[in-house]
Amino acid sequence: MTSNQPTILVIDDEAQIRKFLRISLAAQGYRVLEGANGREGLEQAALAKPDLLVLDLGLPDMDGQEVLRELREWSQVPVLVLSVRASEGEKVLALDGGANDYVTKPFGIQEFLARVRVMLRQAGPGEQQQASVASGPLQLDFAYRRVTLGGEEVQLTRKEYAVLAQLARHLGRVVTQQQLLKDIWGPTHVEDSHYLRVVVGHLRQKLGDDPADPRYIVTEAGVGYRLKEN
Template identity: 50%
Template sequence: MSATARILVVEDDPHIRRLVRAALQRAGHAVSEAASAREGLSLLDIEKPDAVLLDLGLPDRDGIELIQIIRARSAAGVIVISAREDTAEKVAALDLGADDYLTKPFDTEELLARIRTVLRHRQSGEAGQTRIVIGDVEIDLTRRRILRAGTEVHVTPKEYDVLAALARHPDRVISHAQLLRNVWGPAHEQRVDYLRIVVRNLRQKLEPDPAQPRLITNEPGVGYRLRGLE
């Protein structure tokens, strides 16, 4: 990012705050820090950050509860940073509107890459895009067409709907339940087998090596991500 972004770090561990602040400042970002949920929500209104790095284990409130509040009060991107590795926690955070989830301990370069992705999509208004190009794959959301290296690829309606749902939020993990609700309906949100079949078919049609997918990647037990261009 060439322009400075405002990043709010909501984390009760002072050591992690110092580590993250140093990495963000080296990358040219302006940083605000909060050690509690109350302080974080106050700074959210005052600082109007471009992105929020949110710990879940806060002393006064569970960070999961804050995701929807942040979403209702701000257009900031939300990246959860947590020591919790439970798959259900990750799914809950993503379903409530988090853009990404990073598990402690983490590499600061990876964190900066995730932030760049969130900022890029937020600032470009990704929801309004009608044409997504990733490598030699083009997804035309207006015409419901998929091209690979300029040649149209035949996909079934379900395959298209899954790919389109991922393409509207490239680089963001979309949970299995969310994809199933959007494509098959609420009654089928436990049928992960439906989703696996569709993703396998899409990989066969779009990936150079379906056995080593690089376009549609899996977050084990959580969901899928359509890899964009860094």
């Protein structure tokens, strides 16, 4: 195995499809990892840092569109959707959700491999994704979507976790209000800053963070928020 061998993660619940792709991709010199459901796939994505992800939408534990949404909260790894869902609406939803390409089943393996080669060329060297981020006793585990404070798990809503995860991915740097609103609520909500203020307020309460003397989340007035490096 060469050190520059691209790693491809296949998330599909059909064992036969995974086997077919594993054999086909390995024959082209790729290292292949597998996930049989959405949660397993997300864990593999965080821990193994693949260069490309092949994602089925019809997974047993969660919809592939949801897998894509969770993945895009913390990773920009290229995603090729491979699904029996052929409607324009499904394709648009996946591409708007962050997928880079979409292939419908049944598919031709040569075209599939060509699309993989194109995506890997466009991506360039693989982005180094972090499996976890810590700010003092506050830790985020992206693979399990788990937040702990001093070793104790903190229960967060989906939006609270998404905001904190976005700040953690840019530890020590300011993330603008507009960017947070666009990424988490969508492009039609970039002016709805009150949504963000409410969520940040709840986060501070759950983290025991004093807004007047913050240990974790700092407000940069008129700009956005920053998670401190502790």
